[in-house]
Amino acid sequence: xxxxxxxxxxxxxxxxxxxxxxxxxxxxxxxxxxxxxxxxxxxxxxxxxxxxxxxxxxxxxxxxxxxxxxxxxxxxxxxxxxxxxxxxxxxxxxxxxxxxxxxxxxxxxxxxxxxxxxxxxxxxxxxxxxxxxxxxxxxxxxxxxxxxxxxxxxxxxxxxxxxxxxxxxxxxxxxxxxxxxxxxxxxxxxxxxxxxxxxxxxxxxxxxxxxxxxxxxxxxxxxxxxxxxxxxxxxxxxx
Amino acid sequence: xxxxxxxxxxxxxxxxxxxxxxxxxxxxxxxxxxxxxxxxxxxxxxxxxxxxxxxxxxxxxxxxxxxxxxxxxxxxxxxxxxxxxxxxxxxxxxxxxxxxxxxxxxxxxxxxxxxxxxxxxxxxxxxxxxxxxxxxxxxxxxxxxxxxxxxxxxxxxxxxxxxxxxxxxxxxxxxxxxxxxxxxxxxxxxxxxxxxxxxxxxxxxxxxxxxxxxxxxxxxxxxxxxxxxxxxxxxxx
Amino acid sequence: xxxxxxxxxxxxxxxxxxxxxxxxxxxxxxxxxxxxxxxxxxxxxxxxxxxxxxxxxxxxxxxxxxxxxxxxxxxxxxxxxxxxxxxxxxxxxxxxxxxxxxxxxxxxxxxxxxxxxxxxxxxxxxxxxxxxxxxxxxxxxxxxxxxxxxxxxxxxxxxxxxxxxxxxxxxxxxxxxxxxxxxxxxxxxxxxx
Numbered sequence: 135x136x137x138x139x140x141x142x143x144x145x146x147x148x149x150x151x152x153x154x155x156x157x158x159x160x161x162x163x164x165x166x167x168x169x170x171x172x173x174x175x176x177x178x179x180x181x182x183x184x185x186x187x188x189x190x191x192x193x194x195x196x197x198x199x200x201x202x203x204x205x206x207x208x209x210x211x212x213x214x215x216x217x218x219x220x221x222x223x224x225x226x227x228x229x230x231x232x233x234x235x236x237x238x239x240x241x242x243x244x245x246x247x248x249x250x251x252x253x254x255x256x257x258x259x260x261x262x263x264x265x266x267x268x269x270x271x272x273x274x275x276x277x278x279x280x281x282x283x284x285x286x287x288x289x290x291x292x293x294x295x296x297x298x299x300x301x302x303x304x305x306x307x308x309x310x311x312x313x314x315x316x317x318x319x320x321x322x323x324x325x326x327x328x329x330x331x332x333x334x335x336x337x338x339x340x341x342x343x344x345x346x347x348x349x350x351x352x353x354x355x356x357x358x359x360x361x362x363x364x365x366x367x368x369x370x371x372x373x
Numbered sequence: 374x375x376x377x378x379x380x381x382x383x384x385x386x387x388x389x390x391x392x393x394x395x396x397x398x399x400x401x402x403x404x405x406x407x408x409x410x411x412x413x414x415x416x417x418x419x420x421x422x423x424x425x426x427x428x429x430x431x432x433x434x435x436x437x438x439x440x441x442x443x444x445x446x447x448x449x450x451x452x453x454x455x456x457x458x459x460x461x462x463x464x465x466x467x468x469x470x471x472x473x474x475x476x477x478x479x480x481x482x483x484x485x486x487x488x489x490x491x492x493x494x495x496x497x498x499x500x501x502x503x504x505x506x507x508x509x510x511x512x513x514x515x516x517x518x519x520x521x522x523x524x525x526x527x528x529x530x531x532x533x534x535x536x537x538x539x540x541x542x543x544x545x546x547x548x549x550x551x552x553x554x555x556x557x558x559x560x561x562x563x564x565x566x567x568x569x570x571x572x573x574x575x576x577x578x579x580x581x582x583x584x585x586x587x588x589x590x591x592x593x594x595x596x597x598x599x600x601x602x603x604x605x606x607x608x609x610x
Numbered sequence: 611x612x613x614x615x616x617x618x619x620x621x622x623x624x625x626x627x628x629x630x631x632x633x634x635x636x637x638x639x640x641x642x643x644x645x646x647x648x649x650x651x652x653x654x655x656x657x658x659x660x661x662x663x664x665x666x667x668x669x670x671x672x673x674x675x676x677x678x679x680x681x682x683x684x685x686x687x688x689x690x691x692x693x694x695x696x697x698x699x700x701x702x703x704x705x706x707x708x709x710x711x712x713x714x715x716x717x718x719x720x721x722x723x724x725x726x727x728x729x730x731x732x733x734x735x736x737x738x739x740x741x742x743x744x745x746x747x748x749x750x751x752x753x754x755x756x757x758x759x760x761x762x763x764x765x766x767x768x769x770x771x772x773x774x775x776x777x778x779x780x781x782x783x784x785x786x787x788x789x790x791x792x793x794x795x796x797x798x799x800x801x802x803x
Contacts, residue, residue: 214603217664269557276553280544283624289607290540294554297536297600301558304589308561312568365625381748381779382699382706384675395700399689406688467682470662474678476703610663 143359144368146220150352157349161342168338176331185249190332192242194340195235196260199267200302202232202347206274207299210292220355222288223362225295226278227354231347233271239264259313263306270298284362384476392477396485404493410455411493418451418498422505433510440509441519441570447505448498448523449530449559455494456534456551457541459486464542464608473609480598483605487535487598495527511574518573518583525586526566532590532597533558539604561589611638612674612750612782614659619668621654628654629801631668634784638750640796641773641783650802652786653681653755659784660753674782675749677702679757683736687729691720694728695742706746714742718768733760741765744772752776752783 172190206228213221243261247253255261278291363369404411425443426436463469472482502523506516537554544550569582614636621628628651636642644652657663659670660678685694692711699706715724718738723731728739737760744752758766770792773783777793785795 266557266560269553273550273553273557276550277540277544280541280546280550285624286607286610289610290544290604293600293604293607294537294540297558297597300596301561304561305557308564308585312564382704382710382746384702384704384748387703391700391703395697399686399697402693403686403688462686465682466686467680467684468686470678470680470682471684471698471701473662474660474676475701476675477701482701 143220143223143363144366147356147359150356154349154352154356157345157352161345161349164338164345165342168335168342171331171338172335176329176335183249185246188242188246190335190339192239192246193336194343195242196239196264197340198343198347199232199235199239199264201344202228202235203267203270203295203302204299206232207295210295214289214292214296219285219288219362220359222285222292223355223358224351225292226288227351227358228347229271229275229278230354231350233268233275235343235347236264236268236271240268257313259306259310262313263309266305266309267302270302274298387476387478389478389481392475392479392481393485393488395477396472396482397489400486400489401492404489410458411497414451414455414494415497415501417454418447418501419505421447421450422508426508436509437511437574440506440511441515441574442567443509444502444505444519445523445526445563445567445570448495448502448527449556449563451498452494452527452530452534453552453555453559455490456538456555457548459490459535459538460542460605460608461538469605470609473605479602479605483535483601484594484598487531487601490535491528491531495523495531499523499527511570515570515574518579519570521583522566522569522579522586525583525590526562529562529586529590529593530559532593533562536597536600536604539601539608542605542608562586565589612780613637614670614672614674614751614753614782614784616655616659616670617668619655619658619665619670621651621658621663621665623654632799632801633668634797634799636751636782636784636796638780638782639777641752641777641785641793642797642799643791643795644784644786644799644801645788646801652801655799655801656680656753656755656784656786672751674751675702676751676753677744677747677749678753679740679743680755681759683740685728685736685739688727690725690727691715691731691735691739692724695739695746698739698743699746702747702749704747710746711742714745715739717745718742719764734762734765737761738765738768741768741772744769744776750779750781752781752785754783755786756788757785758787758789 168190173187176187178184206225209221209225209228212218213225240261243258243264244255247255274291274295277294278287281287281290360369422444425439429435429439460469463472473479475482499520502519503516506519511519534551534555537551537558541551541554565582565585569579569586572579572582616632616634619632620630632655634642644655646652654663656678657680658665659672660676661670661672662678684698686697689697692715695715696706696711699711712721712724715721718741720735720738720742723735728736731739740757741761757769761769766789773791774793776783785791
């Protein structure tokens, strides 16, 4: 089968429709397993008690927020280089999910911070970088939707994502530097050594979030395809 | 009307330097004819820097502590204010199209415009910063480092801002949108720029910060004009 | 020999297909008229031919330097008439000396307004700066979108003369216009209805 066959929106629409439920199923199964491992099996931490368990959501969410941005920027690069519609639609589909992961990471970070250091927000390097990342996501979505012509929005946002991708390590590094200079608190995950159940929980939750992200992106992309292609025959024949 | 045909002038090829010089001199001439805009930016800079002590109190130690950071944030905001007009005017009157079709390579005149923008906004801020630094009670060495940091950092802000300005051409609500796009990208410049002056104030060496600012400037000069060119092409499509 | 050719050009903007599978060829010494109702995509076609817009399909090949003039005149309000003309020529890499610029402006009827800021000119006078540019820019390929806009009879006559001279020199032109110009077009390209 020709590679370009899958880059046509109508083919992708059908394929995504078939695949998405599987990804959601995988996300659900691994999520339950991960939560069980993290919240039931893993032992209570000597110093931080039960509260530390929030890292099983915080760390996978933070990791996914960065990974999703990377994938989004890659789709953006593909859409600019090859001038394909589908890659741009996938980038748009990923953005809200990435933003959500960033938001979850920030929230769980605050939730953990309160009992641990007595403050909801500490200017920790990673959390501050997450906040800047959230703005990058919001900027992407805002720019993509600021134009009458959706294609123009696609391309501008794709370029922005690439600029953001190059800047992201620089931003991360600079915030890290700033944090060590000002001696802020550090979110440390290694209070005690990692029990094997904790490791499993972390990996399972990471996998679960990843599967969820793919599933949601596929579903959202289908919606975008329907909207963009609504005047074509194949969409009309769906109703 | 003269019926005899006069000989046509020759066409020279296009070159990066010629494009740069053309855009730089033209934009600078235009700024000088409308000095109000540049002065407004400077006035904003001074105004906001004056507001902070009114808000946090005039404790000399506190002011000296926050001085570099505040001055840098004001420089960021002021630099950002002058960004919308960078390409918008040319976009609106058709000059941007003519520039894109020019035989002079695109990065050349884009870099020229950005350089002119910096001369009209970043440079005055850098020159004025010692005065504001005195308001905050910074000592001479810290002031010197602050000026050097601004000298290295404000061109990077112009470059980053230019790419964002080009991306937002013709967008709805482009003023606030531009802030959302540009300010997160400004963060590293702010951190290292203010950090340099703060290090000097704490009698530590500002060299690492300044080197990083310098490296950032080189990277920005190499990459961002091309990003701005791509963004302009997308806008004209 | 200069030439301009477009093959199989299609363009979609937003949800509307502006034109599909349009081809044209303009050879040296001839001009082609692009005609069609308002909003039919003439401007987009010309922009694709000039390389400003990307067509969704098809390609454009051009042999020879380009002079493009669209709806927007590319004039800066804060520069004088003379500075605007000198600037646009320098931008296109044309070496034109002071006296030739002065002469061109005089021929275009702007002699007395050389040192006026362009914001003080009327729409027709701004268009005449474009005519002065046509006199001095040696580019053989012209792509002009409604070149007679805002020009009075005298201006239109001047343009017609410049067009004839241009074609005689071996130049070519792709013009969107609803006027009938004196040297008749070699071909007509109809877009839209």
